[in-house]
Amino acid sequence: MESKYNLAKLQYDKEKIEELITRQSQRVGQVFPKKMEQEFWSKNLERARKHVEKYLWGGVLSYFIFILVILPSDYWVIDKQYFKHDFLNCSLGLANGALCLLVLFAFSHFPKLRPYFAQASMAIMFWAIVSTSWLTLTVDTIALRQQGLAILCMIYIVSSLITGVKPFHMLIAGLSAAFVTTILFFTLKVDFNVMVLGRILFGSCIFAYVISQMIFARERMIYLYSMRAKISEKMHRIHNSELLHLSQHDGLTKISNRRTFDEMMEVFYEQTRQEHCALAILFIDIDFFKNYNDFYGHQKGDDVISSIAKSIKNAIRHMDFVARYGGEEFVVLLPETDAHGAYAVASNIFKSIERLEIPHEKSSISDFITISLGITVYHGEAELSKEELLEIADQALYRAKNLGRNQIYYQSLRSYIPESELIKS
Missing domain, CATH: 3.30.70.270 (Reverse transcriptase/Diguanylate cyclase domain)
Structure with a gap:
């Protein structure tokens, strides 16, 4: 009797999941019930945190290679008349990037900091955008400014993808960073092109939001398929258990045969x-x-x-x-x-x-x-x-x-x- 109840409940849950799969395949946005939505983001955030923790040394190696490529090439790119100032800014920018990654790792690794991983991710992205904008866009070498704009685009996109934070929250953090950077440049009277800066900061932020929404829509489908597979596996186990019970027990007395x-x-x-x-x-x-x-x-x-x-x-x-x-x-x-x-x-x-x-x-x-x-x-x-x-x-x-x-x-x-x-x- 209990197994029949469990099977009926699992069948009902499976039908609900299949209905969500159909709805999710027709749109990119949220279709989950509130409880499932919270569970999805909780698991997604935890997976992202574990990835950051697990792949630390791979990230360190990649960043070290990046530094080895960037620093020597900066020597040939920077105008000689601005070399001291621009090279210092580039070096500080690289050090700042390394510091941001280490802080992100700290919030993913240490138990006392783990509960604040999502908030730390948004804060780190905010700081990375503002500080990198200041360090790379205040140089005098035009080529370095263009390089800095590309780095800002990367920060927006990578931050939205590796942190596991909800795209809307990252969008708010990214737009806030763009507004603060723009106001900072105006306040300090930095020589910059408003149109170009706006396109890069606000455009990259929105572009990263759209990409992350599309990727997380795919993650939602994978999550639903995984849930359906688990339910099917449970149903299969119950069926097998019933078959085993029937093969081992007498049908009339329910004791062993x-x-x-x-x-x-x-x-x-x-x-x-x-x-x-x-x-x-x-x-x-x-x-x-x-x-x-x-x-x-x-x-x-x-x-x-x-x-x-x-x-x-x-x-x-x-x-x-x-x-x-x-x-x-x-x-x-x-x-x-x-x-x-x-x-x-x-x-x-x-x-x-x-x-x-x-x-x-x-x-x-x-x-x-x-x-x-x-x-x-x-x-x-x-x-x-x-x-x-x-x-x-x-x-x-x-x-x-x-x-x-x-x-x-x-x-x-x-x-x-x-x-x-x-x-x-």
Whole structure:
């Protein structure tokens, strides 16, 4: 019942995800419910933080190579009359970039700083835009100014992509940096082209926003596909679990079937032989069950078998194993249990069946349903096979029935008579 409820819920969730996939494929913006939207950005931010932390040394190496390329080339690009001033600004710009990356790494790496990774990312981008604009656009060499404009474009785009922060928040931070830079240049009367600066700062900011929106739309689709795959996997596991349960359990009684008993018997038998502990086996049969079926009908007979199975299961310990052996017969395995312990468990079973008080008019020994129960205990004797051990337990049940039924009979291994000899006698 629970598995059916879980399957129905998972199917409902899967249909909702597929509906979101359809809607998401038709637009770039937000289509997620509020809770899912928060979860998406939370996971996206955490993934970005881990990437920054994980690829630190790769970033350091790349930036070092970048410096090795930029600094020597600046020597040939900078006008000789402005060399000292412009080269200093370029060097400070590179150092400032390295500092920004290290601060970003610090907020991704140290546990106390991690909660502020998103805010730090926006602040670092803001500072990088303003400081880089000042350091690169106040140089006198025209070529360096053009290079600085390209670097500003890169800062906008890279910041929007590697930080995992919502595009709108990065847009606000980027536009703020553009406004502050423009006002700073006006205030300090820096010689610059307003149109060019506006195109680069505001244009790059909007361009980065559009690119990040498109990329995160793809990330949303991947997220939805991932969620759908997880739901499908859970449904598949439930189906497999049900199939496994059906293959291992009896459909009527819901306890283990004969196939599972054979497997468990092999396990307990080998364990007993290796550890030289005790293994008790109980064979149980419902008395005069054929008479009951003929008189009350098969549906009532099935109800009795189910009730008996439930009573047996409730009467044994959690470490014990019960299975329907066939028809109206049951078998119980009691690991690490000697004869006294086995008899105590058998008594519990016997009394629990008595308490059911199921009427049985066609019984020759009682007005109610009764059982016969045979016991034997194995101590790991090497000369006895698993089949012979089961035969002894079956003989114990046979003796209980021959002695008048409605009783418990214990048969020791010493009194075992092979079936072939019983037939001869």
